[in-house]
Amino acid sequence: MKYLDEYRxxxxxxxxxxxxxxxxxxxxxxxxxxxxxxxxxxxxGLDQLLPSEVxxxxxxxxxxxxxxAAKIDRAIALASxxxxxxxxxxxxxxxxxxxxxxxxxxxxxxxxxxxxxxxxALDLARRERGREVVFFAVGFETTAPGNAMAAYxxxxxxxxxxSLLVSHVLVPPALEAILSSDGCRVRGFLAxxxxxxxxxxxxxxxxxxxxxxxxxxxxxxxxxxxMGLHMCLSxxxxxxxEVENQYARxxxxxxxxxxxxxxxxxxxxxxxxxxGIGVIPSSGLGLRRPYEELDAERRFGLEExxxxxxxASCQSGLVLQGRLKPSECGAFxxxxxxxxxxxxxMVSSExxxxxYYLHRPPSPDAR
Amino acid sequence: xxxxxxxxxxSVAGDDPFTRTARVSFDGVIKxxxxxxxxxxxxxxxxxxxxxxxLSRVDEAEAREVFEYLAAIGxxxxxxxxxxx
Numbered sequence: 533m534k535y536l537d538e539y540r541x542x543x544x545x546x547x548x549x550x551x552x553x554x555x556x557x558x559x560x561x562x563x564x565x566x567x568x569x570x571x572x573x574x575x576x577g578l579d580q581l582l583p584s585e586v587x588x589x590x591x592x593x594x595x596x597x598x599x600x601a602a603k604i605d606r607a608i609a610l611a612s613x614x615x616x617x618x619x620x621x622x623x624x625x626x627x628x629x630x631x632x633x634x635x636x637x638x639x640x641x642x643x644x645x646x647x648x649x650x651x652x653a654l655d656l657a658r659r660e661r662g663r664e665v666v667f668f669a670v671g672f673e674t675t676a677p678g679n680a681m682a683a684y685x686x687x688x689x690x691x692x693x694x695s696l697l698v699s700h701v702l703v704p705p706a707l708e709a710i711l712s713s714d715g716c717r718v719r720g721f722l723a724x725x726x727x728x729x730x731x732x733x734x735x736x737x738x739x740x741x742x743x744x745x746x747x748x749x750x751x752x753x754x755x756x757x758x759m760g761l762h763m764c765l766s767x768x769x770x771x772x773x774e775v776e777n778q779y780a781r782x783x784x785x786x787x788x789x790x791x792x793x794x795x796x797x798x799x800x801x802x803x804x805x806x807x808g809i810g811v812i813p814s815s816g817l818g819l820r821r822p823y824e825e826l827d828a829e830r831r832f833g834l835e836e837x838x839x840x841x842x843x844a845s846c847q848s849g850l851v852l853q854g855r856l857k858p859s860e861c862g863a864f865x866x867x868x869x870x871x872x873x874x875x876x877x878m879v880s881s882e883x884x885x886x887x888y889y890l891h892r893p894p895s896p897d898a899r
Numbered sequence: 900x901x902x903x904x905x906x907x908x909x910s911v912a913g914d915d916p917f918t919r920t921a922r923v924s925f926d927g928v929i930k931x932x933x934x935x936x937x938x939x940x941x942x943x944x945x946x947x948x949x950x951x952x953x954l955s956r957v958d959e960a961e962a963r964e965v966f967e968y969l970a971a972i973g974x975x976x977x978x979x980x981x982x983x984x
Contacts, residue, residue, distance in 0.1 A: 533926045535905040535945060535957055539965065547974040621950070649951025651933060671950075674903075678952045681935055685917060726903055729947060729955040759968055781962040782905075782947050782955045791936040791954060 535781070539753030545576075548758040552765060553583045560768050561587045561717045562761060563710070563854050565703060566724030567594035567882025568752050574891035576754045586765065589717070589854030590887075592706050592806070593724050595671035596623050596880035597852060600807045602839035603699045604629035607668050609837060610697065610828060611642030617660065618697075619653035620668040621675075622646040627876045630840040650682035657686070657694035666828045669696040673727045676700050676817055677791035680798040683823050695828040698818055701804055703727050704735045705815035710853050711743040718854060720764040722750040722757065725779035730795075732787025736775045744773040751779040798823050807876055808842060808849025846875035851884050858888040865894030905945045905957050906930070923948060 564570060570590040573579050579588050592598055608629055611618040618634070625635045625646065638644035643663075647653050650667050657665035669679040679696060686694040703724060710718060723736060728749045736747045746767035750760030760778040767774060777783055795817070804816025819827050829835050842848075845863055850856035858864050858877070868874040870889055877883035906923035911934065913919040919934040923946060930948070934940050937953045945957035 533904070534907075535962060544966075544969060544974055548969060548972075551969075551972045551974055649933075651951055674949045674954070677936055677954065678933075678950045681917070681933065681952065688917075726947065726949065726954070755965060755969070759965055762972060763968075778965075780964055781958050784955070788936055788954055790938065791952075794936075 536753065539751070539755040541755065545754050545758055548755065548762060549581050552586070552758065552762050555762065555765055555769060556583055556585045557769060559585045559587070560719050560765060561589060562720045562722065562764055563589040563591045563718045564722040564750070564757070565591040565593040565707070566727070566752075567597065567880065567884065567887070568726075569593075569722060569724065569750065569757060570884050571882065571887045571891075572752050572754065572757060574887040577891075578754060578757060582761075586761070587717075590851070590857075590884040591721075591854060592710070592809070592852040593672065593703065593727070594852070594877065594880050594882040594884070595675065595701070596627055597848065597876040597883050598701055598806045598809070599624070599627065599670045599699045599876070600805045601629045601842050602805065602837075603670075603697065604634065605631075605839045606829060606834045606837055607634055607697055608632065608637045608642070609834060610666050610832060611637045611644050612640070613664075613832070615664050616832075617643045617645060617656060617663050617665045618668065619645050619647045619656065619665060621670070623880050623882075624668055624670060626873070626879045628873065628879075630842075650679045651685075654682045654686055654691060654694055657691050661693060664693050664695065666695050666697055669698045669700060672701055672703055672724070673730045673795075676795055676799065677730055677788070680794045683798045683819065683826050684794060686826060687823060695826045695831050696819065697828040699804070700799065700817035701806065702801070702815055702817065704739055705812050706806070707736075707739050707747075708743070709809065709812045709815070711739070711745065713853060713855075715855070718745070720746040720768055721748070722760045722764060723747050725749055725751045725756075725783055728777075728779070728783045728787065730788050730791050732783070733775050733777060733785055734787075740773050740775050746773050747775045749775070749777045749779050749783050751782065806852070808846070808852055842875070848875035848877040848885070851877050858885040859892065859894070861885070865889065903947045903949050905947055908940060908942050908944050908946060911940070911942060921946075921953065923953070
């Protein structure tokens, strides 16, 4: 396929690895931010081909993984109301809440539907005027523009039976939280290309400057990742800490202005809880006036709903911050598998634990 | 959720800038996507799509930059993107 196959050329990848080997003179730890990048790294075994000086840590960029159990509990509470149709992206359905997941709520009779786009949920609301359609709006800056458009069109067209359960998160504050945590080993970042296609590079400049870390906006194919790594390691070896763009074929310096304008119209920056990490100040998006009338938590009085929270045995918070590799977790491949996940990182197609389980399965004797 | 592969615009429909759509081919699989965030996208261009929204167009010249960078650091053998058809 055009724009895919040429970035998967094994011979070019081998030679880029040789260039990386020739470049590094001492140990460096780099974090790839996005779960899609983590999966590509594991799938192609890039981490095992790197020189021993280079350690890759896997970052928090998995929208399913960082959505707190309390929000899933609220989605389940909504799905159990007879008037509600709860619409969600498919990969949220098996993420455990405090007690059960959305798939179990569906099995118990809740009207839970998987949609490909928030506009599908809005269309459903237009057709089912007698029901309340709630869209579970999770994700980073990549999914937020679509959800902003659904909110905008719902209000413009007076679709009064449509609302959003919002748990949107932002990448730069998460990088700052990781960099300011005790014992942080991360010296450089491969930033998530598709997030930056929306936001542009501007939000990363203060992070690079304040913490003196190189940040390279990077794509998702093997040659993209190796080139991004080469750029990041070059900066580290030369003592630079700049924002660079490896993924210029998709990411413009200014991002997508039309998407940014509607994000600003519909959402405002709010404090947000991250699963396994806790509340990070100014790290999420919430509906701003007058769109707050579309806030499902308000509409259905869920703001005070108490949640017991995470299962204590899950260490996904450490995994999401790059402080623990999935294979270093005692439960990995034993109590915790994709069939019986303890935490979201084992469920999602973008979760680091699921990537390890799929591409680096634990040996049978270890189970 | 954040995964995306580039698809080629086959056709464009609609006048309302907020609800303009395109049919996009992903290696032959056709999806209808919103062009609200790429108002000037045209047929035959490649776009990156997330959750039903085209968010960025793939820049032909920049796509070759990867191979120019690799050549500059002494890596040969990348084929580079195909010429436009």
